[in-house]
Amino acid sequence: MSTYAKKQGFGATLWDFMTTVDHKKIAILYLISGGLFFILGGLEAMFIRIQLAVPDNNFMSAGTFNEMITMHGTTMIFLAAMPILLGIMNAVMPLQIGARDVAFPFLNSLGFWLFFFGGVVLNLSWFMGGAPDAGWTSYASLSIHSQGHGVDFYVLGLQISGFGTLIAGINFLVTIINMRTPGMTYMRMPMFTWTTFVVSALILFAFPPLTVGLTLMLFDRMFGANFFDAAAGGNTIIWEHLFWIFGHPEVYILILPAFGIFSEILATFSRKRLFGYSSMVFATVLIGFLGFMVWAHHMFTVGLGPIANAIFAVATMAIAVPTGIKIFNWIFTMWGGSVRFTVPMLYAVSFIPSFTMGGVTGIMLAAAPADYQYHDSYFVVAHFHYVIVGGVVLGILAGITYYWPKIFGTMLNETLGKFTFWFFLIGFHLTFFIQHFLGLWGMPRRVFTYLPGQGWETSNLVSTAGAIFMAVGVIILLINIIITSVKNVRVGNDPWEDGRTLEWSIPSPPPFYNFKQLPLARGLDAYWIEKMEGKKEMTPAEPLGDIHMPNGSIIPICITIGLFVASFGALYNMDADKTWTVPVIIIGLLITFGSMLIRSIKDDHGFHIHKEDLMDDKDKEVKA
Amino acid sequence: MANQQSNSANPNLNLEYRRKQNAEEMKHQVITFSMMIFFTLIAFAMVAMETISRWFIIPVILLLAVIQVIFQLYYFMHMKHKGHETIALFIYSGLTVGLITVLVFLTIVWL
Ligand code: HEM
Numbered sequence: 001m002s003t004y005a006k007k008q009g010f011g012a013t014l015w016d017f018m019t020t021v022d023h024k025k026i027a028i029l030y031l032i033s034g035g036l037f038f039i040l041g042g043l044e045a046m047f048i049r050i051q052l053a054v055p056d057n058n059f060m061s062a063g064t065f066n067e068m069i070t071m072h073g074t075t076m077i078f079l080a081a082m083p084i085l086l087g088i089m090n091a092v093m094p095l096q097i098g099a100r101d102v103a104f105p106f107l108n109s110l111g112f113w114l115f116f117f118g119g120v121v122l123n124l125s126w127f128m129g130g131a132p133d134a135g136w137t138s139y140a141s142l143s144i145h146s147q148g149h150g151v152d153f154y155v156l157g158l159q160i161s162g163f164g165t166l167i168a169g170i171n172f173l174v175t176i177i178n179m180r181t182p183g184m185t186y187m188r189m190p191m192f193t194w195t196t197f198v199v200s201a202l203i204l205f206a207f208p209p210l211t212v213g214l215t216l217m218l219f220d221r222m223f224g225a226n227f228f229d230a231a232a233g234g235n236t237i238i239w240e241h242l243f244w245i246f247g248h249p250e251v252y253i254l255i256l257p258a259f260g261i262f263s264e265i266l267a268t269f270s271r272k273r274l275f276g277y278s279s280m281v282f283a284t285v286l287i288g289f290l291g292f293m294v295w296a297h298h299m300f301t302v303g304l305g306p307i308a309n310a311i312f313a314v315a316t317m318a319i320a321v322p323t324g325i326k327i328f329n330w331i332f333t334m335w336g337g338s339v340r341f342t343v344p345m346l347y348a349v350s351f352i353p354s355f356t357m358g359g360v361t362g363i364m365l366a367a368a369p370a371d372y373q374y375h376d377s378y379f380v381v382a383h384f385h386y387v388i389v390g391g392v393v394l395g396i397l398a399g400i401t402y403y404w405p406k407i408f409g410t411m412l413n414e415t416l417g418k419f420t421f422w423f424f425l426i427g428f429h430l431t432f433f434i435q436h437f438l439g440l441w442g443m444p445r446r447v448f449t450y451l452p453g454q455g456w457e458t459s460n461l462v463s464t465a466g467a468i469f470m471a472v473g474v475i476i477l478l479i480n481i482i483i484t485s486v487k488n489v490r491v492g493n494d495p496w497e498d499g500r501t502l503e504w505s506i507p508s509p510p511p512f513y514n515f516k517q518l519p520l521a522r523g524l525d526a527y528w529i530e531k532m533e534g535k536k537e538m539t540p541a542e543p544l545g546d547i548h549m550p551n552g553s554i555i556p557i558c559i560t561i562g563l564f565v566a567s568f569g570a571l572y573n574m575d576a577d578k579t580w581t582v583p584v585i586i587i588g589l590l591i592t593f594g595s596m597l598i599r600s601i602k603d604d605h606g607f608h609i610h611k612e613d614l615m616d617d618k619d620k621e622v623k624a
Numbered sequence: 625m626a627n628q629q630s631n632s633a634n635p636n637l638n639l640e641y642r643r644k645q646n647a648e649e650m651k652h653q654v655i656t657f658s659m660m661i662f663f664t665l666i667a668f669a670m671v672a673m674e675t676i677s678r679w680f681i682i683p684v685i686l687l688l689a690v691i692q693v694i695f696q697l698y699y700f701m702h703m704k705h706k707g708h709e710t711i712a713l714f715i716y717s718g719l720t721v722g723l724i725t726v727l728v729f730l731t732i733v734w735l
């Protein structure tokens with residue numbers, strides 16, 4: 001292996017990560033940047049809760065509050081939850097199907113950098129004249145009249161990071177369709193791979209409507225088009241439709257990977273096969289399918305008419321059926337298993353009731369006539385935080401803890417992990433449970449303050465106290481990460497001891513080519529099958545041979561930086577006094593298309609790892 | 625896709641069979657190609673005649689267009705061959721999503 005020895009030092013590591021096309025390193029990039037955005041969004045949430053802790057508060061102005069909630073929602077959904085999940089998918093999915101990388105490693109890196117710079121564009125708005133302030137949904141009736149450039153940052157930032165997500169989704173689809181190891185049929189794929197597959201399909205179909213919507217918004221704001229301006233013959237409702245045609249599948253893009261993570265964890269720590277595997281697959285596909293036919297449940301109060309409302313209400317309630325199938329399967333997986341309460345398992349067990357509560361309020365909201373009461377009240381805030389925090393964020397925390405050893409080769413401390421878990425879980429319910437009632441007592445959503453004497457004081461204070469608990473939990477997690485990284489105690493292949501799927505059959509972290517020989521999958525839970533027959537490793541499906549690997553490349557960053565530069569030209573283009581904008585757009589696009597041109601005319605065939613370098617003593621013995 | 629061919633590198637293997645196969649394929653392509661041209665002529669002719677109601681012409685032209693797309697996909701882009709199931713699945717899912725959107729826009733936004 002000496003020929004592949006790496007240079008040391010910070011600069012070399014940085015360069016390595018900037019040019020990497022290795023799915024495991026890109027996963028780490030996603031996790032780090034998603035984690036940073038998560039902390040940023042968390043800080044914004046804390047500021048929101050401080051402002052609302054007491055009535056008539058003037059911790060921040062109404063305008064700043066609007067920017068805060070907009071950036072909190074946008075950051076958490078697009079820049080924290082989704083990238084962290086894409087990171088876990090990148091780290092785990094290729095290993096689970098026995099692949100050496102994703103199908104298009106170069107695009108994988110491009111996807112990451114597009115997401116990252118899109119997020120940077122969005123957040124630079126804080127320092128460049130004010131953040132977007134029309135809500136994460138950016139309804140056109142509000143956003144086309146928003147002063148300043150906030151909403152332009154929203155449009156361009158999301159446009160760039162949206163391209164990145166779309167690229168990642170297509171990449172995963174092709175990987176799962178084409179790169180499964182011999183024996184890994186569709187119905188032997190681990191549940192997390194299945195959810196990755198369905199989620200990637202959702203990304204493929206859901207992001208184009210967002211792209212279209214954002215483009216129309218861009219034209220309305222930049223060039224004075226009137227797509228959404230009712231006074232000029234446009235229709236503001238079209239934005240709402242386009243946004244939610246994307247937006248509802250988006251919430252399933254977030255929750256399905258969490259479902260996948262929990263399915264793996266529940267099976268592993270119950271030491272049992274996932275109960276009803278094929279019905280789980282069926283339910284996942286069905287949820288993905290139905291997810292596209294329900295978006296108008298966000299628009300019941302728009303006045304679509306009773307027939308449209310009824311159709312969308314019934315379609316929405318239908319989603320509860322496959323979701324219920326999943327909940328029961330998870331419970332039956334634990335039933336009769338020899339359950340081990342590790343930190344990931346604690347998250348999984350508490351996820352089931354927490355998420356179910358969110359599902360129940362979802363059904364309540366889906367009853368269109370009742371929604372006229374709930375809509376735009378704190379009841380809705382409570383609902384989506386129960387599904388997103390109680391489902392997605394618990395899933396992320398569980399997934400990070402569970403896969404930490406596979407990604408970084410060390411084990412997070414269990415005791416500290418339990419502290420994080422309890423602080424977070426208690427804080428979460430403390431913050432959001434009471435908000436159901438605040439909503440029913442009439443507190444509207446997205447208000448920057450409220451008057452005393454309406455019976456909302458105590459509840460809001462309780463809610464803020466809960467938020468502090470959650471923050472403490474996250475801080476303990478950060479301490480845990482630092483301690484673990486400093487101690488750096490390495491672990492073996494299967495640190496949880498009950499790993500069932502292929503990723504646990506190779507070292508932690510895996511070598512950069514993942515599998516020396518592609519493994520033969522002989523059934524669902526392929527590694528478990530081998531273990532049950534007393535074997536220590538997988539049966540190889542191919543003889544030892546040369547492995548072809550792609551070269552790293554700096555071009556993805558160059559492509560992205562071009563778009564980054566151009567977006568600032570586009571942003572300020574409408575200001576009459578700024579004449580530099582058109583040149584900036586042109587320079588940016590030249591960088592982007594120039595880099596793409598270089599990529600397409602310069603051949604890059606990658607390199608081979610030779611068989612001799614792969615052979616260890618054992619292989620040589622066999623030869624001799 | 626490659627599924628139709630044998631794995632052998634020998635070009636003479638199954639030559640007779642493959643020749644027949646290709647001739648058949650060619651026949652299909654010629655037939656569909658001429659039908660597509662014929663459809664196009666019909667479309668132009670209908671518009672040129674000026675006597676037929678547009679409420680008849682527009683749906684018929686759309687129908688002819690759909691048939692042409694199907695010919696294109698199945699006969700020229702080989703979707704009728706084995707090994708295209710996943711591709712078909714994704715095309716039809718995308719189509720479903722798109723058509724639902726159009727349907728909703730037609731019923732509750734624009735009309
Ligand atoms: C049983 C399943 C579910 C049902 C029946 C359901 C139903 C609904 C309904 C009807 C609304 C609109 C309420 C209103 O604005 O008046 C809503 C809002 C929302 N739901 Fe769900 N939901 C479900 C699951 C989920 C999941 C799994 C997520 C995310 C992981 C989610 C995230 C959201 C979000 C973010 C909103 C608020 C959007 C906004 O206005 O900003 N929901 N849900």
Ligand SMILES: [Cu+2]
Pocket residue numbers: 247248251294295297298
């Ligand atoms: Cu929804």
